[in-house]
Amino acid sequence: MSYDDSVVIEAPSDSFWEVGNYKRTVKRFDDGHRLCNDLMSCLHDRARIEKSYAAQLTEWAKKWKQMLEKGPQYGTLEKAWLSLMTEAEKVSELHLGVKCALMSEDFEKVKNWQKEAYHKQMMANFKETKEADDGFRKAQKPWAKKLKEVEAAKKAYHLACKEEKIAISRESNSKADSNVNPEQLKKVQDKVEKSKQDVQKTKEKYEKNLDELNKSTPQYIENMEQVFEQCQLFENKRLEFFREVLLEVKQHLDLSATSYSNVYQELEHTIKSADPKEDLKWFRCTHGPGMPMNWPQFEEWCADLNRTLSRREKPKKTGDGVTLTSISQTGEQASQPPTYNSYEKNQNDTTEWSDDETNNPFNSNETNGDNPFDEDHSGSEVKVRALYDYEGQEHDELSFKAGDELTKVEDEDEQGWCKGRLENGQVGLYPANYVELIP
Numbered sequence: 001m002s003y004d005d006s007v008v009i010e011a012p013s014d015s016f017w018e019v020g021n022y023k024r025t026v027k028r029f030d031d032g033h034r035l036c037n038d039l040m041s042c043l044h045d046r047a048r049i050e051k052s053y054a055a056q057l058t059e060w061a062k063k064w065k066q067m068l069e070k071g072p073q074y075g076t077l078e079k080a081w082l083s084l085m086t087e088a089e090k091v092s093e094l095h096l097g098v099k100c101a102l103m104s105e106d107f108e109k110v111k112n113w114q115k116e117a118y119h120k121q122m123m124a125n126f127k128e129t130k131e132a133d134d135g136f137r138k139a140q141k142p143w144a145k146k147l148k149e150v151e152a153a154k155k156a157y158h159l160a161c162k163e164e165k166i167a168i169s170r171e172s173n174s175k176a177d178s179n180v181n182p183e184q185l186k187k188v189q190d191k192v193e194k195s196k197q198d199v200q201k202t203k204e205k206y207e208k209n210l211d212e213l214n215k216s217t218p219q220y221i222e223n224m225e226q227v228f229e230q231c232q233l234f235e236n237k238r239l240e241f242f243r244e245v246l247l248e249v250k251q252h253l254d255l256s257a258t259s260y261s262n263v264y265q266e267l268e269h270t271i272k273s274a275d276p277k278e279d280l281k282w283f284r285c286t287h288g289p290g291m292p293m294n295w296p297q298f299e300e301w302c303a304d305l306n307r308t309l310s311r312r313e314k315p316k317k318t319g320d321g322v323t324l325t326s327i328s329q330t331g332e333q334a335s336q337p338p339t340y341n342s343y344e345k346n347q348n349d350t351t352e353w354s355d356d357e358t359n360n361p362f363n364s365n366e367t368n369g370d371n372p373f374d375e376d377h378s379g380s381e382v383k384v385r386a387l388y389d390y391e392g393q394e395h396d397e398l399s400f401k402a403g404d405e406l407t408k409v410e411d412e413d414e415q416g417w418c419k420g421r422l423e424n425g426q427v428g429l430y431p432a433n434y435v436e437l438i439p
Contacts, residue, residue: 013293013294014291015291015292015293015294016224016228016287016288016289016291016293017221017224017289017291017293018293019140019144019147020140022136022140022224022227022228023133024287025132025136025228025231025287025288026129026132026133026136026231028231028235029118029126029128029129029132029231029234030125030126030129032117032118032234032235032238033114033118033126035238035242036110036111036113036114036118037114039110039242039245040107040110040111040114043102043103043106043107043110043249044102044103044107046102046253047098047099047102047103047107048099050095050096050098050099050102051095051096051099053092053095054091054092054093054095054096054099055092057088057089057091057092057095058088058089058092060085060088061084061085061086061088061089061092062085064084064085065082065085068081068082068085094255098252098253098255101252102249102252105248105252106245106248106249106252109245109248110245113241117234117237117238128234132227132230132231135227135230136224136227136228138223139220139223139224139226139227140220140223140224142216142219142220143213143216143217143219143220146209146212146213146216147213147296149209149212149213150206150209150210150213150296153202153205153206153208153209153210154206154299156202156205156206157199157202157203157205157206157301158301159202160195160198160199160201160202160203161199161300161301162301163195163198164192164195164196164198164199166195167188167191167192167194167195168192168195170188170191170192171185171188171189171191171192174188206298207298210296210297210298213296214295214296217295221289224289225289228288228289232280232283232284232288235280235283236276236280239276239280240276243276380409380410380411381407381408381409381421382407382408382437382438383405383406383407383408383437383438384405384406384407384408384420384435384436384437384438385403385404385405385435385436385437385438386400386401386402386403386404386405386406386434386435387402387434387435387436388402388434389401389402390430390431390434392428392430396428396429397428397429397430398420398422398426398428398429398430400422400430404422404423405423405438406420406421406422406423406430406435407420407421408420408435409421409427412432416431416432416433417429417430417431417432418430418431418432418435420435
């Protein structure tokens with residue numbers, strides 16, 4: 001039986017000392033590698049911004065220098081005006097320098113440190129992660145095995161207590177029942193005696209296993225602490241390195257401009273305020289050996305502890321109406337178009353609205369070139385003219401401008417919508433009171 005198979009106890013708390021809860025510490029190795037990637041992406045994005053800003057400054061300076069040289073301005077004021085272009089060119093060079101420093105120094109430094117600190121293995125995880133996981137697993141295995149024995153003994157003891165209570169209850173009922181013969185009563189009494197012996201036997205085994213577990217706990221704590229400190233040392237190197245890189249990035253970003261002095265002072269203070277030792281202390285107390293632990297103790301069996309929890313029902317989704325928007329009127333129209341609120345032409349549809357083209361019944365690919373509204377309405381078709389602009393809000397609605405002519409192929413329904421056909425052959429719905437009949 002492997003170690004994973006032998007440990008089937010569900011951790012009753014999130015304490016570091018519970019079986020398997022060291023995984024959060026091991027996960028820091030994978031998180032550290034990902035954070036290196038995040039830091040490199042952050043620096044790359046900032047370098048791209050610096051490059052773009054420098055290019056815009058250069059383009060602006062070139063444009064206005066040419067305009068001033070060809071314009072009517074002259075004399076010293078022209079030189080003063082041109083000095084703005086000179087300033088822009090110099091600032092552009094500074095920001096290009098920032099871009100180069102971020103990429104060639106800071107970015108490459110993080111990349112090289114990541115490569116040296118983390119060693120990829122064949123199974124898509126890191127050597128450092130596996131070593132930490134193996135160390136914790138080895139340190140926890142003996143204690144976890146004894147804990148499993150304690151849990152099994154406790155379960156057997158509590159079950160024996162339950163059987164004893166049932167046997168005593170049956171004995172009392174048998175004594176009160178005159179129809180029970182002495183032989184039957186004797187069997188019941190023997191059952192009570194046997195259950196009491198089982199309770200005593202399982203209790204002794206429970207206490208013995210618990211005592212053995214408590215004796216092995218100090219060694220368990222020492223072994224786990226040793227592996228944890230090795231993980232802390234590695235994480236301390238990463239934290240120290242990140243602080244060092246951030247300070248160097250600050251030096252590259254700080255152009256020592258007067259208007260930026262307060263910003264960079266605050267930035268430097270914030271970065272220098274980072275204390276890896278405090279971070280490690282916080283992690284130790286929040287997710288490490290500094291966490292409190294409710295060590296296993298002897299527990300008497302109690303029938304009141306057996307209860308069931310009801311499952312909470314998930315809330316049901318409710319559908320909302322759709323409000324038409326983007327209905328515009330041309331400046332030539334004298335009257336305002338009617339307003340449609342809570343459009344209910346699809347009120348029997350309980351699914352959520354989607355504009356996915358795969359659900360569009362009017363998509364040419366879905367209908368193989370056939371219009372789903374191509375029906376024979378020649379007997380009821382009439383010509384109408386649009387009074388207002390209308391832009392269809394769903395895939396089955398028409399869009400037209402005031403003055404456009406179209407053909408009505410079906411009369412108005414209960415919600416005030418008609419089916420019509422545009423001159424290009426498109427068939428769909430439109431508001432009935434947005435058009436008028438053509439005499």
